[in-house]
Amino acid sequence: MENNRTEFTMIQSVMLDDANDTLLILDQTLLPNEKVYLHVKEMKDVWDAIYKLKVRGAPAIGIAAAYGLYLGTKASKANTYQELQKDFIEVKTYLASSRPTAVNLFWALNRMENRFLQEAGKTLAAVKEALRQEAEEIREEDERVCESIGKHALSLLKENWGILTHCNAGTIATAKYGTALAPIYLGQEQGYNFKIYADETRPLLQGARLTAWELKEAGVDVTLICDNMSSIVMKEGKVQAVLVGCDRVAANGDTANKIGTSGVAILAKHYGIPFYVCSPLSTIDLECKTGDDIHIELRADEEITSQWYEKPMAPKDVQVYNPAFDVTDHSLITAIVTQNGIAYAPFDESLPKMFAQK
Incomplete structure (x- = not known):
């Protein structure tokens, strides 16, 4: 290396x-x-x-x-x-x-x-x-x-691995480096030769518009895939780890992130691929007991029906359900990577210890 x-x-x-x-x-x-x-x-x-x-x-x-x-x-x-x-x-x-x-x-x-x-x-x-x-x-x-999260997460990865990520948890989502993309940037600096698969992340396409863009700008080997292609790239052996960011982590490890994340976690579990959540301590809410206590924001219908198209791509006045986030159950998460170290299950015991680290 x-x-x-x-x-x-x-x-x-x-x-x-x-x-x-x-x-x-x-x-x-x-x-x-x-x-x-x-x-x-x-x-x-x-x-x-x-x-x-x-x-x-x-x-x-x-x-x-x-x-x-x-x-x-x-x-x-x-x-x-x-x-x-x-x-x-x-x-x-x-x-x-x-x-x-x-x-x-x-x-x-x-x-x-x-x-x-x-x-x-x-x-x-x-x-x-x-x-x-x-x-x-x-x-x-x-x-x-972010740099500290990147260093801890990089310790979990190996050279030449394929890594799948969902949504955007990169440098433009943070002050620098990102959370889920931090180990990718640090690995790029050190010659790890990662190959990244970026889910497009419907309906707002943060993976396509943002993750693929910033990784390409940085010279990282990145391949864009549709959200429903995650299973086949995992089955074909192209993915050795999944890295995602998060918007809120409950005390038991349940994690809210961009809609579609829980589906990726289910697929990773099925194929035996480690699923890592990269989270600053400020995103971990120990007062929130489980994912059931996390409020899920519902967003405008047009994000699905018409926002990205020259003409509407759904029937007029069709009912639309557009949750911005979903909650990944803690049982699907291999580890939660913080700036103070790596937390493993049971998360209700390991996450509080992260706050006690210097």
Whole structure:
């Protein structure tokens, strides 16, 4: 194996332009055809970017929310801490309503609130600066977390393996490296020669539009397949491991991720292929006992019937069921990889230990 490292230019999907009171967001709904950064100033536009998946991926959503909450608070005309707190809570509550499933959204907003409360008694300028610093630390911490997840996950993989992934848990979904794609990038740097199979991930096609695009940009060997082709590539021996990200992990290991993930896990179990969930600790919700407690967001009918077509591809007024996520049962998961190590079943015992690691 080659030990020479090749540093890739990672694409940042969320950036703060503090001097211009602006949040720069890579509009992922336009990829792969256009690479456009939105210049967002208003909270309604931050909310819209999160809700409409212009920014997506649990960590990236958290970063965008933290920056948005900072900018919203920075714009306050309050004259006292109490007035500023009222404005802060108003912005926080509004941004929290954008995506109910991704726990990182609430984690980041709550972390910002904790910092706000810690700054009580200081000047309003100092409070706002503290919020900026906290938002920056959330981003920098995510970069460190993703690299650590990548290193732990890479230890589970071998050279020349075929790896299947679903949805997008890459660098554009995080601060850098990604979660499920982090070991792929690190392996590419170290000459592992992975061959990646990317599910297209209907109905929003994050695998086709985003994962295939960013891996191809980085020079990774990637093959795009339709979601219903996962079984045949597994049966043909082309896949030796499955790597996925997640939007929420329950205390027992049940994992919510983009719709279709549970089907991939069932297939992997059938073919004896390890199924790994790559999760930062911020996505693990120990207060959520099982997957039954995870709220599943239902999205607009047109995502299935007409959004990607010149003409509607379904009968007019047909009933549509469009859940954004499904829950993979913990029994189907080989391991959950965190920045602090690898958790194996029973997850209700191993996951709490991940939080205790330094």
